[in-house]
């Protein structure tokens with residue numbers, strides 16, 4: 001039976017799934033003042049030891065949430081540990097090529113972003129987010145609880161039927177919105193009848209989590225984040241995962257027969273070239289897909305993270321991409337809950353995020369096409385001049401094929417949103433996109449270019465929780481008061497920040513930039529001529545084309 005006009009929801013938002021994406025969404029929403037219930041079927045977070053790369057974009061969100069210091073503190077790697085990806089003929093074999101400062105993870109200051117990437121196990125990231133969410137008075141986290149049914153209520157809002165897996169008791173949890181952040185096998189997606197489109201089961205892999213006592217301290221070990229082992233007997237990838245000599249090791253699974261633990265350990269030893277004592281802590285089989293949900297929204301229900309996009313993990317994007325979904329959806333749901341969202345704003349979630357998902361799906365599928373065995377060559381491991389020549393040839397091939405995987409700052413920071421809420425009417429052609437190169441630009445839709453003002457803070461630290469109007473040139477303050485008044489009338493949060501710095505003005509290419517809550521540029525220009533129309537446009541109010549043009553006048 002459908003319930004009529006429920007107005008007293010238990011929560012503003014129900015989040016199904018306490019993985020990194022659900023917890024990031026709960027973090028974003030509670031920070032914006034909303035009540036959230038996270039429903040997780042497992043009895044704890046961090047069940048699967050998967051991601052290791054938390055990229056610079058996620059780390060920037062962690063900074064915004066006040067969690068970057070904790071991420072750094074919990075990193076298993078010492079600051080001086082080289083953030084390199086090493087290709088070699090064996091763990092204790094000949095070096096072929098190394099990508100230094102892979103994923104921009106070296107702990108050095110960079111003009112382009114405020115936080116370097118961290119190499120930290122996903123279970124630690126989830127633990128940090130969980131501790132933060134649990135401590136928040138507006139958050140409720142329910143473990144051992146599974147979503148079974150959902151119902152969109154006629155008065156707006158969603159009722160979730162959830163089962164306590166310990167007591168078997170069934171309960172209804174109501175919320176204004178519900179988000180399925182429930183991973184690859186998303187129940188929310190299935191209950192809504194949303195299909196995944198694309199290619200299923202491209203390749204199968206197995207990851208082992210191992211304890212190899214004394215390995216980190218072995219004086220013959222070349223330290224690296226990842227060791228790609230170009231070994232004819234056991235082409236694979238391995239690397240340090242956590243403190244206390246915990247390592248990961250992964251290799252494609254040959255179709256047909258599942259290998260025993262002993263067989264897999266045999267491959268590990270061959271790839272290492274040293275007979276070390278080791279113990280398997282976990283075994284994690286996984287499959288590469290290339291899939292996107294055919295829609296991300298049904299009424300008041302949304303999908304985020306692996307629930308709506310699945311791709312190869314080569315390149316370290318999946319969790320990071322899902323956390324960016326949580327940020328985009330988080331501020332838009334918040335705008336709807338606070339009453340200043342236009343009718344089209346929530347639909348812009350899919351319009352904006354889907355192209356970013358497609359980009360990652362394409363590049364990460366290309367990454368999986370070049371595994372270690374691609375670089376095998378006769379004599380590669382020989383201690384001879386011919387062997388050295390073979391390694392030099394392989395090094396060139398590795399750098400060419402794998403740069404998009406380990407130097408992918410273009411993918412991480414350079415994607416640009418294009419939606420009716422982004423004002424580009426008077427802009428020329430957008431700057432060219434490159435997977436490996438990120439060129440900061442304030443072309444609307446892009447991530448606001450980063451800068452370090454003279455006081456040592458990050459420019460991003462000065463952005464408000466809502467929109468931020470940056471005044472960068474010599475523009476008159478009077479024009480801004482009209483925008484401030486229009487924002488106040490709408491109850492749209494807006495902060496003004498003035499920075500008289502010619503270099504930053506040049507970087508932004510305009511006297512003003514209007515930056516969204518997710519740090520993307522919504523509009524830039526030298527004059528604020530139609531503030532009310534501009535705000536209507538960027539908050540997703542359906543507006544006529546002529547009005548849109550007026551709003552964009554510079």
Ligand SMILES: Cc1cc2nc3c(=O)[nH]c(=O)nc-3n(C[C@H](O)[C@H](O)[C@H](O)COP(=O)(O)OP(=O)(O)OC[C@H]3O[C@@H](n4cnc5c(N)ncnc54)[C@H](O)[C@@H]3O)c2cc1C
Pocket residue numbers: 016017018019020021022039040041042050051052053054122145146147148181182183184185186187188207286304305306307313315316317318319320321322
């Ligand atoms: C080998 C490997 C390495 C990877 N490395 C990286 C990397 O370096 N960087 C990176 O960014 N990404 C990486 N990824 C991808 C990353 O692990 C995923 O993208 C990420 O876990 C997705 O997060 P999520 O929160 O969307 O889904 P999940 O992590 O799958 O979380 C979903 C949660 O929902 C819960 N759930 C499901 N159904 C229900 C229900 N009905 N009721 C209640 N709860 C439910 C599940 O128990 C689960 O806890 C890697 C993946 C693999 C396989």
